[in-house]
Each structure stands twice: as C-alpha cells, then as structure tokens.
Amino acid sequence: MRNSRCLNCSAKIKYKYLEDRIVGECDVCGFKISLQINDISLNRLAEYWIRYRRVKEILEGKVxxxxxxxxxxxLIDSEGKVKLTQYIEVGTGQVIDEETYE
Structure with missing residues (x-):
C-alpha cells in the first residue's frame, strides 16, 4: 500500500479511504484489497501476544x-484486564494516542 501498487501485477492502484477501512481495486487485473483500519497496530499486537499468548481486541466505538x-x-489479556488502549483516527487509521496498563 505504501507505493500504491497492486500486489498481484504491480500496476498503480488508487485507494479509497473510508471511515473504517481502506479499499482499492486494480484496473488492470481486477485484484481487490480491503484493509480494516480500526484494529490495534500489528507491532503492538505481536508484542502483547508474545507476552500473554491469549489476547482479545475490543473495539469500544467512535470517541x-x-x-x-x-x-x-x-487489548485485553486472558484474565480480562485491559493492557493497551489505542486511539486510531477515523478515516486514516493513524494511531493518535496510546495508553498502556501494566
């Protein structure tokens, strides 16, 4: 997505930024992509998954x-304790703020 190229044929793709996802379709080969942007960032999810093994993500809505x-x-561990909260901007998927609880 960073270089706006199709994963299938490398042609240019124009992406549409919706409220909760980014979508795109290749005009050349018809490949479609849809990425949900209201999820915990992957690097933080992996870090907590390694530490706790069982984690659950809860979307608390728009604020x-x-x-x-x-x-x-x-992000909640297996005991139901909140370990991480991220505020992700609607439409862009950019992490605005993050709170950790240890």
Missing part, C-alpha cells in the same frame, strides 16, 4: 480524543 474522531480499541 472524540484530542479534538479528533477516533476509534477506541483495547
């Missing part, structure tokens, strides 16, 4: 955070 519309997503 205003630092003046922006954001998705509030929490």
């Amino acid at each position: 205003k955070h630092k003046g922006r519309d954001c998705w509030k997503v929490s």
Whole structure:
C-alpha cells in the first residue's frame, strides 16, 4: 500500500479511504484489497501476544480524543484486564494516542 501498487501485477492502484477501512481495486487485473483500519497496530499486537499468548481486541466505538474522531480499541489479556488502549483516527487509521496498563 505504501507505493500504491497492486500486489498481484504491480500496476498503480488508487485507494479509497473510508471511515473504517481502506479499499482499492486494480484496473488492470481486477485484484481487490480491503484493509480494516480500526484494529490495534500489528507491532503492538505481536508484542502483547508474545507476552500473554491469549489476547482479545475490543473495539469500544467512535470517541472524540484530542479534538479528533477516533476509534477506541483495547487489548485485553486472558484474565480480562485491559493492557493497551489505542486511539486510531477515523478515516486514516493513524494511531493518535496510546495508553498502556501494566
């Protein structure tokens, strides 16, 4: 996605940024891509998965955070304790803020 190229044939793709996902379709080969952007970032998810093995992601909905519309997503361990909360900007998928609880 960073270089806006099709994963199948390497032709240019124009992506559409929707509220909760990014979608694109290759005009050359017809390959379709849809990425959900209201999830915990993969590097943080992997870090906590290695530490706790059983983690669960909970989307708590749209909230205003630092003046922006954001998705509030929490990561919960097997005991039901919140370990991480990320605020992800609606439409871009950019992590605005992160809170950790140890």
